[in-house]
Amino acid sequence: MGSFKIVGGRRLKGEVIPQGAKNEALQILCAVLLTAEPVTIHNVPDIVDVNKLIDLLRQMGVQVEPLSTGSYRFTAKDVDIEFFLKPEFKTLGGGLRGSVMVVGPSLARFGRGYIPTPGGDKIGRRRLDTHFIGFEKLGAEIKYDSKEGFFKAEAKRLKGAYMLLDEASVTGTANIVMAAVLAEGRTTIFNAACEPYLQQLCDMLVRMGAKISGIGSNLLHIDGVDSLGGTEHTLLPDMIEIGSFIGMAAMTRSAITIKNVGIQHLGVIPDVFRKLGIAVVQQGEDLHVPAQEHYTITKFIDGSNMTVSDAPWPGFTPDLLSIVLVTAIQAKGSVLVHQKMFESRLFFVDKLIEMGAQITLCDPHRALVIGNDFQSPLRAIRMTSPDIRAGVSLLIAALSAEGTSTIDNIEQIDRGYQNIDKRLRALGAQIERVG
Numbered sequence: 001m002g003s004f005k006i007v008g009g010r011r012l013k014g015e016v017i018p019q020g021a022k023n024e025a026l027q028i029l030c031a032v033l034l035t036a037e038p039v040t041i042h043n044v045p046d047i048v049d050v051n052k053l054i055d056l057l058r059q060m061g062v063q064v065e066p067l068s069t070g071s072y073r074f075t076a077k078d079v080d081i082e083f084f085l086k087p088e089f090k091t092l093g094g095g096l097r098g099s100v101m102v103v104g105p106s107l108a109r110f111g112r113g114y115i116p117t118p119g120g121d122k123i124g125r126r127r128l129d130t131h132f133i134g135f136e137k138l139g140a141e142i143k144y145d146s147k148e149g150f151f152k153a154e155a156k157r158l159k160g161a162y163m164l165l166d167e168a169s170v171t172g173t174a175n176i177v178m179a180a181v182l183a184e185g186r187t188t189i190f191n192a193a194c195e196p197y198l199q200q201l202c203d204m205l206v207r208m209g210a211k212i213s214g215i216g217s218n219l220l221h222i223d224g225v226d227s228l229g230g231t232e233h234t235l236l237p238d239m240i241e242i243g244s245f246i247g248m249a250a251m252t253r254s255a256i257t258i259k260n261v262g263i264q265h266l267g268v269i270p271d272v273f274r275k276l277g278i279a280v281v282q283q284g285e286d287l288h289v290p291a292q293e294h295y296t297i298t299k300f301i302d303g304s305n306m307t308v309s310d311a312p313w314p315g316f317t318p319d320l321l322s323i324v325l326v327t328a329i330q331a332k333g334s335v336l337v338h339q340k341m342f343e344s345r346l347f348f349v350d351k352l353i354e355m356g357a358q359i360t361l362c363d364p365h366r367a368l369v370i371g372n373d374f375q376s377p378l379r380a381i382r383m384t385s386p387d388i389r390a391g392v393s394l395l396i397a398a399l400s401a402e403g404t405s406t407i408d409n410i411e412q413i414d415r416g417y418q419n420i421d422k423r424l425r426a427l428g429a430q431i432e433r434v435g
Contacts, residue, residue, distance in 0.1 A: 003408045
């Protein structure tokens with residue numbers, strides 16, 4: 001198990017290029033199963049979760065051809081459907097939550113899709129009901145083996161249907177869309193997720209020959225087609241990494257320019273950090289965060305304390321609440337961070353409190369952060385990364401702390417952030433990978 005050793009208190013400076021979007025990659029890679037023709041994908045991040053999914057596709061019989069750094073050609077001409085029932089699939093699929101999205105395209109093209117209970121972050125229960133209820137609406141038969149922890153979805157031919165999703169699940173919507181594009185007739189999905197990454201998936205499917213209308217809204221109409229062709233697709237920059245670098249710049253009082261961020265796809269993210277008092281300056285397609293000695297959290301118009309909470313797009317993404325929380329530690333003022341979607345995602349604050357942060361965990365969903373305004377630095381400690389986003393939040397805290405911190409279980413961070421130690425060293429951070 002690897003660790004990061006970080007000497008904090010150093011100011012960073014320079015430019016950083018965000019990686020390709022992890023959450024988009026997991027959807028797009030699964031979509032290659034919908035066609036026997038080649039699909040070329042660019043800006044693929046070199047991170048653990050994505051590499052695991054690529055390996056899973058390869059084991060399924062998909063031809064994977066690396067073209068250059070971050071670019072691959074996938075050809076799913078000879079897919080081994082029987083691989084679903086092999087122990088290797090249960091091991092590979094069970095280690096990655098994104099693997100659930102192979103079910104939709106496999107069900108649509110081959111009439112069956114299986115998946116073990118998927119892994120991923122330990123941030124509370126992450127239900128899969130939306131996925132399988134959607135498949136049932138399309139005519140699939142769903143079976144779950146509780147002893148094996150194994151889901152089976154089977155259908156001779158899916159048929160279009162109207163469905164009102166019980167939640168605007170991004171992966172659920174993606175899975176159902178991928179199943180519906182080859183179904184017979186029209187599928188209407190209401191309360192669909194409309195995140196930029198879901199829009200990217202729909203746009204890619206349309207280029208492959210799918211008929212989808214309402215892209216970017218929560219009401220999608222999909223008219224099934226008999227087959228799809230190949231295409232070429234480029235992933236967006238990762239909005240979560242962009243937000244992470246904004247918070248990192250503020251906490252370390254550093255000047256950082258984040259290149260080619262895809263401004264139009266960031267939604268409210270820059271404005272939420274501006275509410276914390278952080279200067280986020282748009283320079284063309286770049287975002288520049290200048291070095292600030294202090295940043296002050298704004299209040300609501302009536303003078304009450306700011307609340308930052310997550311919501312489905314175009315609301316604030318839950319993946320950045322951990323970053324907002326750690327960034328507020330050295331702000332001037334107070335903010336209530338309200339994590340609505342996951343009940344275990346804020347538990348990492350005990351480590352921040354040990355470092356000297358003034359945080360009150362109100363309940364599993366809410367934490368009140370009283371900013372320290374850099375009156376005293378955080379203390380360096382040894383800690384463990386519980387999940388991807390909390391891990392990077394702890395990394396940001398360590399970069400701003402006085403002394404040498406150690407973060408264990410950095411495999412969690414590597415799942416979502418590409419060569420983060422190397423890229424931070426290029427900005428002037430003193431960080432070393434050990435173990």
